[in-house]
Amino acid sequence: MTHAPPxxxxxxxxxxxxxxxxxxxxxxxxxxxxxxxxxxxxxxxxQALQEAVQGMRHCVLCxxxxxxxxxxxxxxxxxxxxxxxxxxxxxxxxxxxxxxxxRGRYFVLMGRLSPLDGVGPDDIGVRPLLQRLQATPPVREVxxxxxxxxxGEATAHVVxxxxxxxxxxxTRLARGVPVGSELEYVDLGTIxxxxxxxx
Amino acid sequence: MTHAPPxxxxxxxxxxxxxxxxxxxxxxxxxxxxxxxxxxxxxxxxQALQEAVQGMRHCVLCxxxxxxxxxxxxxxxxxxxxxxxxxxxxxxxxxxxxxxxxRGRYFVLMGRLSPLDGVGPDDIGVRPLLQRLQATPPVREVxxxxxxxxxGEATAHVVxxxxxxxxxxxTRLARGVPVGSELEYVDLGTIxxxxxxxx
Numbered sequence: 333m334t335h336a337p338p339x340x341x342x343x344x345x346x347x348x349x350x351x352x353x354x355x356x357x358x359x360x361x362x363x364x365x366x367x368x369x370x371x372x373x374x375x376x377x378x379q380a381l382q383e384a385v386q387g388m389r390h391c392v393l394c395x396x397x398x399x400x401x402x403x404x405x406x407x408x409x410x411x412x413x414x415x416x417x418x419x420x421x422x423x424x425x426x427x428x429x430x431x432x433x434x435r436g437r438y439f440v441l442m443g444r445l446s447p448l449d450g451v452g453p454d455d456i457g458v459r460p461l462l463q464r465l466q467a468t469p470p471v472r473e474v475x476x477x478x479x480x481x482x483x484g485e486a487t488a489h490v491v492x493x494x495x496x497x498x499x500x501x502x503t504r505l506a507r508g509v510p511v512g513s514e515l516e517y518v519d520l521g522t523i524x525x526x527x528x529x530x531x
Numbered sequence: 532m533t534h535a536p537p538x539x540x541x542x543x544x545x546x547x548x549x550x551x552x553x554x555x556x557x558x559x560x561x562x563x564x565x566x567x568x569x570x571x572x573x574x575x576x577x578q579a580l581q582e583a584v585q586g587m588r589h590c591v592l593c594x595x596x597x598x599x600x601x602x603x604x605x606x607x608x609x610x611x612x613x614x615x616x617x618x619x620x621x622x623x624x625x626x627x628x629x630x631x632x633x634r635g636r637y638f639v640l641m642g643r644l645s646p647l648d649g650v651g652p653d654d655i656g657v658r659p660l661l662q663r664l665q666a667t668p669p670v671r672e673v674x675x676x677x678x679x680x681x682x683g684e685a686t687a688h689v690v691x692x693x694x695x696x697x698x699x700x701x702t703r704l705a706r707g708v709p710v711g712s713e714l715e716y717v718d719l720g721t722i723x724x725x726x727x728x729x730x
Contacts, residue, residue: 350576361552367596374580374581380546384539385577397540397563399539422563442563
């Protein structure tokens, strides 16, 4: 078999397949692209990977990926320590921050429950969440802000149980009709929730 | 802005976007996946990238990516040096090898002309091809086996002109009806070519 790719190229193609969403064909295309047209990019990526693995860890308070032991958000003394907003990902946290409507603390699960994909409570930050809920200064309200998907709801259920068992007040982001939308085009489940949660 | 991702994470996301087909969202997903669930994979990828960049170069004869100065196929003394099959990629070369129907030499352009994407003759191996065509032992027949796509045909045109100018005999893979297909379902252009090239 002189036609298998050379060893180093094969190793690279296999390593690229560890990336989510990258199969055999994309890995080959990526490997050839880097070696043909972007060797600088390949070396930069190698260095970025090493530095990220060495330098990134979980914030001991909110579990997000951070360069410091305590991330900048958790280290901000002006934020309200009595409220803890639980989100799935840093992107969700950023979305809430952009509203400017929340000044409490966060906990980032870094994932969602997905039993079908083999993602259980131990694969997301449920254990560190438990520690966080028992830490001082005490949290009074847990705002569950996981996504309104099947996985997000399952995750919300687990978080709610955990926080309730500790006697904490638990709230969930309101479900309802999105701002700017016409009822005619909103799905029935959303309208039903908006009716039930009317105020 | 405490909500931008930490610096090392941003650097990693940007580096991942140098991969073809990877945009901002996939890069973020890849970075989080590696740091959350596959730090070993990240380090392996970093090492594979470095070793590939250090250890892979173009074969001086056929221009494919190889670990040696002359790749195993070119170094095989049993292959017919008078025939040179010009392909776009190592994957195309592998497809021809799998037929077992060709025992000549290869030249791998490592790309195809694509003026719309800014890929000109100097971005693929046209210059090394010219050198190869003038090397000894002399090539007698150049078999143009680029793909039958618009870019492949444009590439074939350039290769044909180059080889013809050197007085070499140039052939192109036959176009025709694929083995096992029914005429009813074959596109008209293919049937027209099969008619014109009937034998």
